[in-house]
Amino acid sequence: MSPECSRVLDALGQPLPPELAAHVASCAECRALVEGFDALEPVEAPAMKVAVPARALEELAAHPTPTPWWREVLMLMGAYVGLTALGALALTPLGLMLNSAPPGVVAGLALLVLLAMVGGAVVALAPMRRMAWGLVGTCTAVVALSVVLGGSGLAVKGFLAGAIGCMRTHMLLSALPLLSALVMLRRSAYHPARAVAAGLSAGAVGLLLLHVHCPDGSAAHLAASHVGPWLLLGGLALLVRSRLPTDNHTP
């Protein structure tokens, strides 16, 4: 679309200045545009009486102070922290810090996963109009690759036995965070990118605990049993959220 075409669009419904009229005469697309516009004569909305929404007035009287969106992010983060602590307590008898990679790598990756947890919660709940699929995809790829490539390389168990154990632990650790995220997600309009971000953010609880706890650091194990279920949780959140009713349609 040329700058002239864009100006024609802006001038629709008004008399076109001579230079734009000349452009329309020479541009087939703009002729089609103007004819399409003219074909749609605006129809005045009928004089209907829309009932004052009583529930909205009740809601306003009951909650005169609005809840800022960041408070919901803090609530979700609070739930994640509490559930991470519970998960850590549950894993302590088996040994919480069994990752044999260098401590700097373990700490760095843990920080990255924590950032994914916080960032995912913000993307899921912040009132953003433009949903950044690119940002969600890039961050997911960075975290996934870092976790897979940042392992100790040590294979402790057989692939299948290790995979089943870690997947089960991952799902158990992430179930309640995912539930919390889905509850929060219903408080704003459905958007697939929000749902995926929420699922990944909730899955980061399981990913973080497995990252420090699991002694198996082979790339195959990390990809299939740590990162795989994490990605799966993103998809699961999307699937479940798309079927849940929405409490609030604000963007």
Next chain:
Amino acid sequence: MTRFCQGDSRAFDALFQRYARPIHGYLARLTGSPAAAEDLSQQTFLSMVRGRGRFQEGARVKPWLYAIATNAARDWQRRKRPEDLTDEGELPTSVAVEEPGPRDAGLERAVQRALEQLPEGQRIPIVLHRFEGMGFAEIAESMGLTESAVKVRAHRGYARLRELLATLREETNG
């Protein structure tokens, strides 16, 4: 909007009086169902109250409100029975019950049929632009797109409408 965000019910009343009818008309055009439009209007204003903490200071009210209405209509579409949707699984665009006496019933029907055949991504900018009188910057704000993306969609949509109308006229005449 600031007073409304602080819980002032008179400010809510003022917003409701100003936007209730246009929002109802917009929802009726999007859903094709007066009953659904009534219900979705109520949901839109209820969401506005519940979600006013998500309103960003300095933003415009109208695009925000239309974004809520569009989201409510999409949500309605997602939970609707499949037989009530268009072949593309999108919102139908029928306004037959809501409109006053048509200028030309045949033309009116042709326009509605043509609108129905547009993909939702082109139809919403056109309905907001042509019927709701919104500028492209406002539509972009409402749809969460860039202004140029909205213009491209509207440009293609209007051009496609003209093609569809020509085809429908040929069918009628033939």
